[in-house]
Amino acid sequence: AQSVTQLDSQVPVFEEAPVELRCNYSSSVSVYLFWYVQYPNQGLQLLLKYLSGSTLVESINGFEAEFNKSQTSFHLRKPSVHISDTAEYFCAVSTTSGTYKYIFGTGTRLKVLA
């Protein structure tokens, strides 16, 4: 079975400061890794994913995440946040075969302060 841990339930950060949202996973088999973002009163939007290849993946809005197999981590980073990045961020894993269901972490609420 797989599990995902997001240790930080809330992360306040000032605008234009860097941020890191932590995600660790546990699995006995290979997994795919995802970050989803949920803005207030909206659904889940895919931010970025790691399926294979380069361990550093980037999104179009400046976020990046690095897959670290030895540390079983997939931390999300942004060098300079904006007010509009305020949202809930969910890390998720899926198996690489079968039903590909997602196992989500508990989420991290990023609050960007002016």
Add this chain to the structure above:
Amino acid sequence: EPEVTQTPSHQVTQMGQEVILRCVPISNHLYFYWYRQILGQKVEFLVSFYNNEISEKSEIFDDQFSVERPDGSNFTLKIRSTKLEDSAMYFCASSQDRSRPVEQYFGPGTRLTVT
């Protein structure tokens, strides 16, 4: 850009009543999912559906739950006799095909309130 839609956005029902939550997945997608998020908790997998049958279900998905794809576009989740603890946000998701099954597209969710 195609998107997953869900109706209603908010459903209020009394304990013991049946509810049907509706989803329209993206049209060429083949895998369908339901997840739920109890307020303040994480998103949890309920069920996956492929080729007109359930491919996997969680322990949450007991006999009170059922899913159906009644036509070529809708995907429904039925709760036969709702309980207070069924109050949650329910998300529908779909993904494309065997070559790209992992990227799931989520709908905006239906907030179910059981009183």
